[in-house]
Amino acid sequence: MMTHPQFDPVAIHLGPLSVRWYGLMYLVGFVLFLLLGHYRIRRHPARGWTAQQLDDLLFYGVLGVVLGGRLGYILFYKADYYFSHPAEMLKVWEGGMSFHGGFLGVLVAMLIFARRTRKTFFEVADFVAPLVPLGLAAGRLGNFINGELWGRVTSPDAFWAMRFPLVDQQPRHPSQLYEFGLEGITLFLVLWFFSGRERPRAQVSALFLIGYGLSRFIVEFAREPDSFLGFLALGLSMGQWLSLPMIFAGIGMFVWAGRRAP
Numbered sequence: 001m002m003t004h005p006q007f008d009p010v011a012i013h014l015g016p017l018s019v020r021w022y023g024l025m026y027l028v029g030f031v032l033f034l035l036l037g038h039y040r041i042r043r044h045p046a047r048g049w050t051a052q053q054l055d056d057l058l059f060y061g062v063l064g065v066v067l068g069g070r071l072g073y074i075l076f077y078k079a080d081y082y083f084s085h086p087a088e089m090l091k092v093w094e095g096g097m098s099f100h101g102g103f104l105g106v107l108v109a110m111l112i113f114a115r116r117t118r119k120t121f122f123e124v125a126d127f128v129a130p131l132v133p134l135g136l137a138a139g140r141l142g143n144f145i146n147g148e149l150w151g152r153v154t155s156p157d158a159f160w161a162m163r164f165p166l167v168d169q170q171p172r173h174p175s176q177l178y179e180f181g182l183e184g185i186t187l188f189l190v191l192w193f194f195s196g197r198e199r200p201r202a203q204v205s206a207l208f209l210i211g212y213g214l215s216r217f218i219v220e221f222a223r224e225p226d227s228f229l230g231f232l233a234l235g236l237s238m239g240q241w242l243s244l245p246m247i248f249a250g251i252g253m254f255v256w257a258g259r260r261a262p
Contacts, residue, residue: 025142029135064109072101100242122202129208130191137184144176151175175223182215200261209250213243
């Protein structure tokens with residue numbers, strides 16, 4: 001059975017200041033977004049994107065991720081606590097970000113960006129979708145380094161079993177690495193190659209919804225649910241219930257896009 005390496009969550013110590021691995025992973029995600037975006041712009045100039053638009057889009061996206069992710073965590077997971085301790089809402093450095101909240105924040109950011117640049121929403125969304133998964137992979141790697149969001153108890157004889165000493169001594173799924181592989185690397189490869197050719201408008205975005213929703217729904221069976229929430233209706237976790245609308249909306253959107261355009 002493997003043992004979690006128990007990394008120091010602080011990557012760089014600068015006297016009273018510190019740079020945490022989780023924050024660095026966000027930075028890695030934003031840099032990868034820019035690199036991949038510039039490559040796509042050079043590769044497909046006919047799609048009408050410029051480097052300046054990409055830089056502006058990243059600015060909107062960062063605001064959407066941070067504000068939406070934090071608000072989503074507050075509302076979806078610990079509303080009672082934060083409404084009783086409003087000052088705690090600002091302590092982002094202590095953790096507490098929700099992907100689904102960040103996703104909604106990015107949707108709003110893309111709507112604003114699309115209106116300002118006179119692009120359609122799905123023109124922006126289809127461009128953004130393939131650039132996101134590697135950033136998600138970086139975030140899950142940050143979760144693993146921090147030793148947080150660990151998995152459920154599994155068989156000690158399983159080759160994937162890992163002990164997280166800061167939690168307990170039981171063999172658990174390293175679910176952060178499952179998410180790194182599924183919603184990060186695998187989803188990136190699927191979207192990157194699918195979007196390399198011209199597709200009906202909104203199908204790339206739809207495939208992102210389906211791919212992320214399915215990946216998250218599956219991995220949640222190996223991930224320990226939040227202690228303050230536990231399992232919800234039908235024995236599903238909050239992450240699974242938040243992923244189901246993404247899956248169904250993605251399937252419907254994929255079919256709709258295919259029927260309305262060649």
